[in-house]
Amino acid sequence: MSDQIAQVEQEALAALEGAKDADALQQWKSQFLGNRGAVRALLSQIGGLPPEERAGFGQGVNALKEKLTAAFDERENALRAHAIAQDLEEGQIDISLPGRTRQVGGLHPVTMMHRQFQKIWADMGFQVFRSREVEEDDINFTALNMPPHHPARDMQDTFYTDEEGVILRTHTSPGQIHAMRTLGENGTKAIRVILPGMVYRNEQITARSEAQFTQVEGLAIGRNIRMSDLKGTITEFAHRIYGEDVQVRYRASYFPFTEPSMEVDAECFLCGGAGCRVCKYTGWLEIAGSGMVHPNVLRNGGYDPSEWSGFAFGMGPERMTMLRHNIQDIRYFWSNDLRFLEQF
Numbered sequence: 001m002s003d004q005i006a007q008v009e010q011e012a013l014a015a016l017e018g019a020k021d022a023d024a025l026q027q028w029k030s031q032f033l034g035n036r037g038a039v040r041a042l043l044s045q046i047g048g049l050p051p052e053e054r055a056g057f058g059q060g061v062n063a064l065k066e067k068l069t070a071a072f073d074e075r076e077n078a079l080r081a082h083a084i085a086q087d088l089e090e091g092q093i094d095i096s097l098p099g100r101t102r103q104v105g106g107l108h109p110v111t112m113m114h115r116q117f118q119k120i121w122a123d124m125g126f127q128v129f130r131s132r133e134v135e136e137d138d139i140n141f142t143a144l145n146m147p148p149h150h151p152a153r154d155m156q157d158t159f160y161t162d163e164e165g166v167i168l169r170t171h172t173s174p175g176q177i178h179a180m181r182t183l184g185e186n187g188t189k190a191i192r193v194i195l196p197g198m199v200y201r202n203e204q205i206t207a208r209s210e211a212q213f214t215q216v217e218g219l220a221i222g223r224n225i226r227m228s229d230l231k232g233t234i235t236e237f238a239h240r241i242y243g244e245d246v247q248v249r250y251r252a253s254y255f256p257f258t259e260p261s262m263e264v265d266a267e268c269f270l271c272g273g274a275g276c277r278v279c280k281y282t283g284w285l286e287i288a289g290s291g292m293v294h295p296n297v298l299r300n301g302g303y304d305p306s307e308w309s310g311f312a313f314g315m316g317p318e319r320m321t322m323l324r325h326n327i328q329d330i331r332y333f334w335s336n337d338l339r340f341l342e343q344f
Contacts, residue, residue: 004045005060008038012068016075025076032068039065109325109344110214110333113317114196117216120240121194124233126218129183129193131175133200137165139174143300144257152256157202168200172217173257176293176312179219180301187303190222196317207329213318221293221303221310227260230290230311238266238287247273249284258291258312270326285323288315 012032019025032038042061046054107115118128146152156170175195183191195217203209220233235248247267255261266287268279275281290313295305303310318330325344332340 002057002060004042005057005064008032008042009064009067012038013071016068016071019075019079022079025072025079029072033065033072039068106342106344108333108341109321110317112344113321113324114214114216116241117315117317118194118196120237121218123240124236126192126194126220129175129179129195130197131172131178131195133169133198134161135167135169135174137167139177140167140169140171143177143297144173145294145296146256150256159200159202170201171199172197172215172314173312175217176219176257176297177301180221180298180303184221184302187301187308190220192220192222194218205331207331210318210330210334212334213316213330216315216317218313218315219293219310220312221298221301221308223308225292225309225311227292227311230292230313233311234264234288234290234313238264242266242269253289253291255289255291257294257297259294261289261291264288264290264313269324287320288313290314 012028015028015031019028030037034040039061042064043058046058046061049057122128140158141150141153142148158170159168161167172195175197179191179193179195180187183189183193197214198212199215200212203211205211220229231250238246238248246269249265251263251265253261253263264287265284267273268276268283268285270276271279271283273283275283279285290311293310293312298305298308298310318333321327321333322330
């Protein structure tokens with residue numbers, strides 16, 4: 001019986017040496033160590049042996065099983081190491097091949113519009129002033145002529161925080177107060193600033209509205225600033241961004257922090273004023289809200305309205321980007337879909 005064990009051992013080790021890959025190794029394991037393999041066949045013979053030979057034969061088969069198992073593990077590790085070495089050798093860098101250029105990302109379309117805004121307003125003498133996004137209720141509303149329970153507060157659905165009197169700003173207009181108090185030197189210095197940034201409103205997200213979007217606020221404070229200055233400034237901006245020949249019109253409106261107030265429309269740059277789907281066949285596109293700074297807002301900013309005056313305006317870069325590129329869904333701007341972003 002010991003001859004049978006030796007024969008199985010010899011055959012198994014020879015076959016294991018010839019196993020060159022993982023599939024062949026698994027076939028070997030099934031042939032010799034599997035439930036129907038050669039080692040199990042030897043164990044099945046124990047019952048037919050004389051009682052005095054059973055123990056010695058069983059010990060021999062168990063020793064064979066341990067030896068073949070150790071040989072299998074060693075062979076498996078050797079084949080795995082060989083495969084790794086082969087992959088490394090085949091994957092070596094060929095320095096004679098041309099290099100692979102690194103893919104360069106692009107600017108977000110809204111960022112591109114913001115940069116265009118900032119360049120135009122910088123050429124017109126306005127500096128960029130940034131203010132915080134987490135704001136006090138008093139600055140976001142009260143200082144802008146909207147005291148508690150003022151109906152104008154309902155125009156903007158607000159995100160409130162757990163901290164009393166602290167909110168996410170609903171517009172960039174509170175930056176006017178910060179700019180006047182920071183740059184105005186106690187109401188003694190003229191200022192011209194734009195205030196770009198993110199704003200937040202608790203609105204249902206649809207193709208036309210988002211819970212977060214950006215605005216660009218503008219503010220000019222000086223002596224003897226008049227409505228004609230505001231109109232001329234907005235018209236110059238429209239000419240620079242849409243073309244020298246574009247027509248601009250003004251419509252009376254209401255904003256609690258300006259008086260008088262007006263909406264600004266520019267001639268549709270897609271149809272030239274003839275009327276199209278983008279401008280809803282009116283020939284005009286709304287580009288800004290504006291007006292003369294309310295005396296109460298001037299006082300809250302540290303200026304004496306009997307000596308100082310100013311104008312303010314607000315624009316929506318997302319809206320203007322949507323109009324320029326005929327984008328139908330504002331949610332594209334925040335979806336991080338590369339199929340959309342790579343078009344710009």
